[in-house]
Amino acid sequence: MSTGVEASRRATAPTSPGRVGDVRRRNLSLILHQLGLSGQTTRARLAADTGLTKASVSSLVADLVSAGLVMEVGLNRAAERGRPGLGVALNTAAAALGLEINVDYMAAGVLNLAGDLQFHQVVEQHNAGKDPEEVLGRLTELAGQALQQAEAAGLTVHAGGLAVPGLVDTASGRVLNAPNIGWRNVDIAEWAASLVPEGILGTAVFNEANSAALAELWYGHGRGMGNYLFISGEVGIGGGIIIDSGLFAGPGGNAGEIGHIVVDPEGPECSCGGSGCLERYAGQDAVFVRAGIEGGNDAERMAALLEALEDGDEQALAAVRRAGHYLGVAASSTFRLLDIDAAVLGGNFATLERWITPAFHASVEEHAPAVLAADDVVVSGLGRQAALMGAAGSRIRTVIEHPHLLLKQH
Amino acid sequence: MSTGVEASRRATAPTSPGRVGDVRRRNLSLILHQLGLSGQTTRARLAADTGLTKASVSSLVADLVSAGLVMEVGLNRAAERGRPGLGVALNTAAAALGLEINVDYMAAGVLNLAGDLQFHQVVEQHNAGKDPEEVLGRLTELAGQALQQAEAAGLTVHAGGLAVPGLVDTASGRVLNAPNIGWRNVDIAEWAASLVPEGILGTAVFNEANSAALAELWYGHGRGMGNYLFISGEVGIGGGIIIDSGLFAGPGGNAGEIGHIVVDPEGPECSCGGSGCLERYAGQDAVFVRAGIEGGNDAERMAALLEALEDGDEQALAAVRRAGHYLGVAASSTFRLLDIDAAVLGGNFATLERWITPAFHASVEEHAPAVLAADDVVVSGLGRQAALMGAAGSRIRTVIEHPHLLLKQH
Numbered sequence: 001m002s003t004g005v006e007a008s009r010r011a012t013a014p015t016s017p018g019r020v021g022d023v024r025r026r027n028l029s030l031i032l033h034q035l036g037l038s039g040q041t042t043r044a045r046l047a048a049d050t051g052l053t054k055a056s057v058s059s060l061v062a063d064l065v066s067a068g069l070v071m072e073v074g075l076n077r078a079a080e081r082g083r084p085g086l087g088v089a090l091n092t093a094a095a096a097l098g099l100e101i102n103v104d105y106m107a108a109g110v111l112n113l114a115g116d117l118q119f120h121q122v123v124e125q126h127n128a129g130k131d132p133e134e135v136l137g138r139l140t141e142l143a144g145q146a147l148q149q150a151e152a153a154g155l156t157v158h159a160g161g162l163a164v165p166g167l168v169d170t171a172s173g174r175v176l177n178a179p180n181i182g183w184r185n186v187d188i189a190e191w192a193a194s195l196v197p198e199g200i201l202g203t204a205v206f207n208e209a210n211s212a213a214l215a216e217l218w219y220g221h222g223r224g225m226g227n228y229l230f231i232s233g234e235v236g237i238g239g240g241i242i243i244d245s246g247l248f249a250g251p252g253g254n255a256g257e258i259g260h261i262v263v264d265p266e267g268p269e270c271s272c273g274g275s276g277c278l279e280r281y282a283g284q285d286a287v288f289v290r291a292g293i294e295g296g297n298d299a300e301r302m303a304a305l306l307e308a309l310e311d312g313d314e315q316a317l318a319a320v321r322r323a324g325h326y327l328g329v330a331a332s333s334t335f336r337l338l339d340i341d342a343a344v345l346g347g348n349f350a351t352l353e354r355w356i357t358p359a360f361h362a363s364v365e366e367h368a369p370a371v372l373a374a375d376d377v378v379v380s381g382l383g384r385q386a387a388l389m390g391a392a393g394s395r396i397r398t399v400i401e402h403p404h405l406l407l408k409q410h
Numbered sequence: 411m412s413t414g415v416e417a418s419r420r421a422t423a424p425t426s427p428g429r430v431g432d433v434r435r436r437n438l439s440l441i442l443h444q445l446g447l448s449g450q451t452t453r454a455r456l457a458a459d460t461g462l463t464k465a466s467v468s469s470l471v472a473d474l475v476s477a478g479l480v481m482e483v484g485l486n487r488a489a490e491r492g493r494p495g496l497g498v499a500l501n502t503a504a505a506a507l508g509l510e511i512n513v514d515y516m517a518a519g520v521l522n523l524a525g526d527l528q529f530h531q532v533v534e535q536h537n538a539g540k541d542p543e544e545v546l547g548r549l550t551e552l553a554g555q556a557l558q559q560a561e562a563a564g565l566t567v568h569a570g571g572l573a574v575p576g577l578v579d580t581a582s583g584r585v586l587n588a589p590n591i592g593w594r595n596v597d598i599a600e601w602a603a604s605l606v607p608e609g610i611l612g613t614a615v616f617n618e619a620n621s622a623a624l625a626e627l628w629y630g631h632g633r634g635m636g637n638y639l640f641i642s643g644e645v646g647i648g649g650g651i652i653i654d655s656g657l658f659a660g661p662g663g664n665a666g667e668i669g670h671i672v673v674d675p676e677g678p679e680c681s682c683g684g685s686g687c688l689e690r691y692a693g694q695d696a697v698f699v700r701a702g703i704e705g706g707n708d709a710e711r712m713a714a715l716l717e718a719l720e721d722g723d724e725q726a727l728a729a730v731r732r733a734g735h736y737l738g739v740a741a742s743s744t745f746r747l748l749d750i751d752a753a754v755l756g757g758n759f760a761t762l763e764r765w766i767t768p769a770f771h772a773s774v775e776e777h778a779p780a781v782l783a784a785d786d787v788v789v790s791g792l793g794r795q796a797a798l799m800g801a802a803g804s805r806i807r808t809v810i811e812h813p814h815l816l817l818k819q820h
Contacts, residue, residue, distance in 0.1 A: 368672075
């Protein structure tokens with residue numbers, strides 16, 4: 001840890017009022033990172049693990065405690081010999097708000113600094129074609145309830161993250177194009193700025209599938225898998241590319257659109273304006289139609305599909321197999337193009353796991369043989385929590401990377 | 411340039427015999443980088459441009475001159491007021507060997523530190539199915555001729571780079587799988603080590619299309635384009651992904667295999683073991699067959715195809731249009747997946763530009779509308795020099811990044 005040792009020389013140097021020096025910023029973040037890795041520990045162990053001096057660690061921890069990001073956790077007798085040290089841990093009262101707008105539901109939840117989802121509420125609701133202002137109004141209510149619950153539980157919400165099913169510009173707070181809900185170039189920056197009153201970091205907007213891909217990496221079955229394609233089935237099909245344990249967002253920030261890989265050049269038109277896209281073959285509407293399932297809302301239709309599959313209904317089985325086949329076609333192209341060889345299936349693909357994964361595996365074996373082993377495909381266990389956990393988790397990451405933003409200026 | 415200034419404090423510090431310190435290594439590389447950007451300049455200007463002290467620059471330049479990487483270029487009266495400074499520039503006598511094995515030809519050339527290709531020789535030769543040892547034997551002869559020419563011209567070849575049409579493991583010097591020449595897990599490390607006798611950096615193996623994509627970026631029409639898909643038509647179809655002005659090689663180092671994107675899930679088997687791959691639709695053999703062109707070697711068949719196209723032969727025109735259509739399908743999927751919106755077409759696609767690009771544009775407009783503007787697609791001007799220039803250029807990059815490896819130890 002020579003960097004840490006070198007950095008520690010300046011860690012306790014005085015900083016000008018109202019401004020935290022670069023090295024101290026870095027060391028504040030280093031302490032939070034280490035606490036995320038080690039869990040509850042002592043200042044002495046933090047010093048040993050980071051290469052910082054004990055005096056530096058004490059000073060940094062004091063700042064982080066006063067910012068509400070680290071908490072004292074009582075005597076830690078087990079960890080040290082001699083005089084027991086006062087334990088420290090990430091403050092689980094520090095949290096971020098996670099929100100999701102999807103085609104047929106919206107959801108809110110609060111994720112704390114340790115990555116635990118504290119509240120989670122899903123509201124079934126058709127958002128396609130609705131006025132964005134109306135949808136955001138309802139989401140504000142749902143977010144308000146989550147913030148109230150958080151406050152009642154003693155949590156401090158520092159930031160928010162919103163996941164939407166479309167292309168976004170996170171920097172400017174705009175939804176560029178979300179065809180499945182009919183949004184085009186919707187500026188939500190003003191709405192986002194006022195959402196979390198005490199959250200000085202504001203609310204950022206993310207692509208839903210990219211957020212879900214990161215949630216798998218940080219909190220789900222993607223932990224320990226450094227490189228994979230995340231594919232999520234909803235009304236649309238979202239994708240996220242994880243490379244070297246990080247999101248590959250592409251130069252424009254919107255990579256991973258596997259739903260619009262062309263799986264049949266002569267195929268039907270897609271909501272994106274293109275044609276032959278995977279979404280038209282493996283999106284849930286395409287599967288419902290093929291399976292002959294009509295009527296009811298999406299949740300009811302999914303329940304009917306599952307029942308038909310359980311009953312061995314040939315039409316339903318063929319429809320899901322066909323979706324798995326085309327999913328395998330798009331995944332094969334992606335594996336070859338990006339040189340990755342693992343996948344995490346989420347959303348409805350997780351719900352349909354038993355029936356869809358055999359067809360998926362067979363298709364990949366046909367189109368890109370020897371790329372996938374059986375255990376290279378895992379299924380999400382996060383369900384409808386994934387996208388909002390990823391969006392909130394990205395904001396938790398911001399807090400951990402830039403804790404100085406939350407320090408009391410004096 | 412605060413980093414440079416800070417670094418300069420230690421740039422002239424003594425280093426232990428036989429070992430160049432980290433800071434000095436970095437500054438040696440910094441000088442070469444700057445010379446690459448500025449061309450001929452003076453020590454005083456180098457100091458101003460890098461933030462290093464004049465004393466540091468003099469010491470660093472002296473080392474680089476003695477390593478043969480920088481040359482004195484006489485009085486530089488124009489650049490300075492007062493006493494004219496002695497000019498310095500990248501030593502154009504320092505060079506790397508570039509080699510390519512492709513399906514129907516092999517080639518060799520020598521690229522100097524300034525990126526000028528000094529010699530270039532292409533030999534038409536069918537390499538498919540030949541014993542690797544036989545192919546490498548012939549390449550050794552061709553390389554020997556290039557090295558002799560280089561020596562006669564006073565060049566010093568410090569390293570070699572070999573481009574092959576397949577998956578490679580550059581670190582271990584192995585060709586993992588090159589189906590179009592029939593190589594599978596061929597270890598060429600020993601052969602490569604002995605190829606450039608005085609080149610202490612050895613010879614490294616690269617994927618042909620990735621090398622060509624980099625050549626476009628460094629020396630070709632990709633200059634100034636930060637993000638693009640390079641697609642090269644040969645017997646196979648190679649691809650290279652340039653993101654943020656660098657190669658996106660993927661976690662395994664072999665990303666960019668656009669030739670094996672599935673463009674028709676019910677399509678024919680491919681040499682890769684998969685089926686429906688782009689290569690079966692837009693590779694040159696597929697085009698020749700569709701165009702009804704038979705007999706002769708590949709060069710003769712391409713000449714016949716071009717003649718038929720010039721004559722307005724409907725079968726030939728339809729065959730090339732079809733290739734452009736499927737090329738557009740695969741590119742559309744890639745643009746959506748990676749969030750990039752530009753392409754450089756190389757190899758035969760450059761030769762067939764007039765006929766293939768309209769079909770390519772139309773197909774992308776159909777499958778991924780509004781992604782590409784007309785000037786987002788450019789055609790390579792490097793021809794059969796591209797792959798070996800990229801392979802040699804990668805080695806030139808190694809020299810520029812790690813010039814201390816060439817310093818005389820004392």
